[in-house]
Amino acid sequence: MSATIREVAAAAGVSTATVSRALRGLPYVDEVTRKRVVETAQRLDYVASPSASRLASGRTGTIAVLTPYVARWFFATVISGVAMALTEGPLDLLLVEVGNPDRPSTVPLEQRLRSRADGAVVVALPDTYPEISQLIEHDFPLTLVGSLSDRVSSVAINDAETGRLATQHLINLGHREIGLISGATSDESFTAQDDRTNGYHDALTRSGIPAHPALTAYGAFTREGGERAMVELLSREVQPTAVFCLSDEMAFGAMIAMRRHGLTPGIDIALVGVDGHPQSELANLTTVAQPVAEMGRLAAVALQDRLNNAEKYEPRQTAMSVELVVRSSSAPPKGN
Amino acid sequence: MSATIREVAAAAGVSTATVSRALRGLPYVDEVTRKRVVETAQRLDYVASPSASRLASGRTGTIAVLTPYVARWFFATVISGVAMALTEGPLDLLLVEVGNPDRPSTVPLEQRLRSRADGAVVVALPDTYPEISQLIEHDFPLTLVGSLSDRVSSVAINDAETGRLATQHLINLGHREIGLISGATSDESFTAQDDRTNGYHDALTRSGIPAHPALTAYGAFTREGGERAMVELLSREVQPTAVFCLSDEMAFGAMIAMRRHGLTPGIDIALVGVDGHPQSELANLTTVAQPVAEMGRLAAVALQDRLNNAEKYEPRQTAMSVELVVRSSSAPPKGN
DNA sequence: AACAATCTAGTAAGCGTTTGCATGAGGGAG
DNA sequence: CTCCCTCATGCAAACGCTTACTAGATTGTT
Numbered sequence: 131m132s133a134t135i136r137e138v139a140a141a142a143g144v145s146t147a148t149v150s151r152a153l154r155g156l157p158y159v160d161e162v163t164r165k166r167v168v169e170t171a172q173r174l175d176y177v178a179s180p181s182a183s184r185l186a187s188g189r190t191g192t193i194a195v196l197t198p199y200v201a202r203w204f205f206a207t208v209i210s211g212v213a214m215a216l217t218e219g220p221l222d223l224l225l226v227e228v229g230n231p232d233r234p235s236t237v238p239l240e241q242r243l244r245s246r247a248d249g250a251v252v253v254a255l256p257d258t259y260p261e262i263s264q265l266i267e268h269d270f271p272l273t274l275v276g277s278l279s280d281r282v283s284s285v286a287i288n289d290a291e292t293g294r295l296a297t298q299h300l301i302n303l304g305h306r307e308i309g310l311i312s313g314a315t316s317d318e319s320f321t322a323q324d325d326r327t328n329g330y331h332d333a334l335t336r337s338g339i340p341a342h343p344a345l346t347a348y349g350a351f352t353r354e355g356g357e358r359a360m361v362e363l364l365s366r367e368v369q370p371t372a373v374f375c376l377s378d379e380m381a382f383g384a385m386i387a388m389r390r391h392g393l394t395p396g397i398d399i400a401l402v403g404v405d406g407h408p409q410s411e412l413a414n415l416t417t418v419a420q421p422v423a424e425m426g427r428l429a430a431v432a433l434q435d436r437l438n439n440a441e442k443y444e445p446r447q448t449a450m451s452v453e454l455v456v457r458s459s460s461a462p463p464k465g466n
Numbered sequence: 467m468s469a470t471i472r473e474v475a476a477a478a479g480v481s482t483a484t485v486s487r488a489l490r491g492l493p494y495v496d497e498v499t500r501k502r503v504v505e506t507a508q509r510l511d512y513v514a515s516p517s518a519s520r521l522a523s524g525r526t527g528t529i530a531v532l533t534p535y536v537a538r539w540f541f542a543t544v545i546s547g548v549a550m551a552l553t554e555g556p557l558d559l560l561l562v563e564v565g566n567p568d569r570p571s572t573v574p575l576e577q578r579l580r581s582r583a584d585g586a587v588v589v590a591l592p593d594t595y596p597e598i599s600q601l602i603e604h605d606f607p608l609t610l611v612g613s614l615s616d617r618v619s620s621v622a623i624n625d626a627e628t629g630r631l632a633t634q635h636l637i638n639l640g641h642r643e644i645g646l647i648s649g650a651t652s653d654e655s656f657t658a659q660d661d662r663t664n665g666y667h668d669a670l671t672r673s674g675i676p677a678h679p680a681l682t683a684y685g686a687f688t689r690e691g692g693e694r695a696m697v698e699l700l701s702r703e704v705q706p707t708a709v710f711c712l713s714d715e716m717a718f719g720a721m722i723a724m725r726r727h728g729l730t731p732g733i734d735i736a737l738v739g740v741d742g743h744p745q746s747e748l749a750n751l752t753t754v755a756q757p758v759a760e761m762g763r764l765a766a767v768a769l770q771d772r773l774n775n776a777e778k779y780e781p782r783q784t785a786m787s788v789e790l791v792v793r794s795s796s797a798p799p800k801g802n
Numbered sequence: 803a804a805c806a807a808t809c810t811a812g813t814a815a816g817c818g819t820t821t822g823c824a825t826g827a828g829g830g831a832g
Numbered sequence: 833c834t835c836c837c838t839c840a841t842g843c844a845a846a847c848g849c850t851t852a853c854t855a856g857a858t859t860g861t862t
Contacts, residue, residue, distance in 0.1 A: 135849060160809080160811085183849050184517035210535070225560075245516055245517060495839095518847090804861100826840090832835085
């Protein structure tokens with residue numbers, strides 16, 4: 131099919147070594163020679179075989195994105211951010227599903243990555259997640275997005291602050307019975323959950339509002355989960371006048387549940403979510419928005435940085451700032 | 467780092483050739499020997515180097531997903547379907563953005579793929595799209611999802627039928643002034659658009675309803691596009707009592723525009739979308755749902771099929787059936 | 803003018819597999 | 833007992849690059 135480096139070398143009247151150097155822009159190649167080589171390569175439609183150069187150089191020219199899901203908004207958006215950062219370079223993007231409870235993988239992650247990628251961007255998994263932790267110990271270049279780490283570079287929002295912000299907003303509106311809709315009871319594979327919850331409690335405490343356990347309900351971090359959790363909440367003795375949902379998608383589910391019960395968000399119960407999901411506008415959902423795509427992009431940039439600097443590299447935490455977007459799903463409690 | 471095949475061979479007391487055969491399950495290896503080799507490999511934590519085997523075998527063990535966008539729901543969902551099909555095998559998934567008007571790529575697609583992937587699943591691009599067409603001509607194994615083709619295998623819904631179905635639904639409700647919200651005026655890189663539009667016209671014709679050009683508005687195939695188009699529509703002389711939006715996301719945009727004008731979907735103007743977007747439930751949007759993830763999965767399976775059968779392979783078109791999901795965004799016109 | 807430093811380019815040894823070919827060992831058929 | 837065929841394995845040549853290392857040619861220094 132494609133021409134080989136030897137043919138280019140022959141056609142250009144140089145050695146393969148020179149072709150290799152010329153085409154990769156390495157020094158010690160006369161500009162005249164380089165030009166001739168480049169032209170010859172172009173004429174022969176030559177492109178270096180990735181497999182061959184990978185084998186010879188030991189570098190794969192690939193970065194992996196490790197993510198539990200690919201279709202959910204947050205994850206898909208991070209991935210697109212990473213893709214954005216890579217379009218400018220020559221790096222390939224390998225997509226790997228990791229940590230999806232519904233689809234456990236048989237092959238150890240490290241094997242799936244070894245000699246397949248030079249590094250990886252990890253989405254929403256903490257550095258304590260077993261397979262991730264293992265990679266870090268083996269010094270596999272990693273960057274996290276969605277959770278912070280002091281072992282590798284990471285970019286995320288301040289989740290505790292986010293929880294505080296959302297809750298404080300509800301408190302400011304005059305709410306006292308503020309519920310919480312969270313993911314699984316305690317999911318170690320997604321720390322944002324605990325942090326946001328802490329922020330919630332923190333805000334309550336600061337305002338001297340006792341946290342009522344009956345105001346917290348757990349579901350999955352999905353629309354369905356939020357729906358179930360809200361149904362649960364509505365069946366309890368104590369009723370919240372406002373609910374903080376740990377993600378917009380869960381808030382959407384909560385909205386569906388409310389509607390089924392004849393309740394209106396912002397009138398019967400105030401709702402706040404987290405994410406800045408594109409649909410939050412149509413749903414009139416108040417949300418704490420985070421710059422998701424940008425976070426993915428930054429993580430990819432940080433990873434490339436790490437790959438280029440090799441030695442003198444320091445893990446860096448990047449905290450993105452969030453923005454409370456107020457919409458009609460959050461309003462003062464009925465009485466007021 | 468990892469052990470090499472030579473070390474395994476030495477440790478197991480066989481040649482590298484035997485190790486290679488044994489580990490890949492090839493015939494002509496004694497079961498006893500195979501077992502010994504497998505155990506040795508496991509003990510040494512050996513995994514064949516992808517670069518090396520790719521170079522030697524000429525196969526990359528990778529399939530690419532060619533998509534204009536990665537974060538938009540439809541695309542992300544197709545990708546996850548492909549990923550689903552691949553988790554069972556040893557294939558890698560290479561993500562490549564192609565045909566995104568906002569991010570033109572400098573490197574010719576063929577070069578980006580050559581010796582990088584054994585085949586590709588193309589999302590929502592027709593076989594007439596220049597770069598895709600070129601790949602087909604070069605016999606690069608391809609499978610399309612979202613548009614049909616007789617040159618390569620493809621899986622898609624019947625878009626004309628979809629347009630007809632949606633429009634007929636509105637007609638059945640008693641509407642006569644049925645508007646259309648479409649993407650760009652004529653986007654050759656997304657045939658579904660034209661087909662759905664044809665279905666729309668077809669349904670009108672069959673019912674003897676004259677198609678009024680002033681009832682059609684163009685935007686992008688996005689929420690913002692739908693919003694703009696609806697604003698446009700509302701500013702026209704002739705007003706529709708119902709509007710068929712070529713995608714759910716555009717319908718969401720239309721809803722936002724309507725709300726801003728104090729109009730309610732299903733009451734002032736009926737709305738129907740296409741996709742079965744997860745948010746359509748919350749938005750109460752009537753939609754023609756398509757099994758997107760499944761389509762991605764099938765396309766991946768078809769591609770693997772093609773890769774395994776090499777020779778005797780016939781392009782196959784798979785038409786998925788759609789389902790009209792009626793919600794409150796579509797109701798009879800006011801008068802009735 | 804002699805010598806060191808810097809460029810430029812070539813030689814060839816890998817990189818770690820896969821695979822065509824050769825070889826030898828069994829085993830059933832004649 | 834041969835002869836052939838099948839099975840099991842080894843040998844060694846690719847696969848198409850990258851990259852020490854080497855060496856000659858320039859250029860600069862003193």
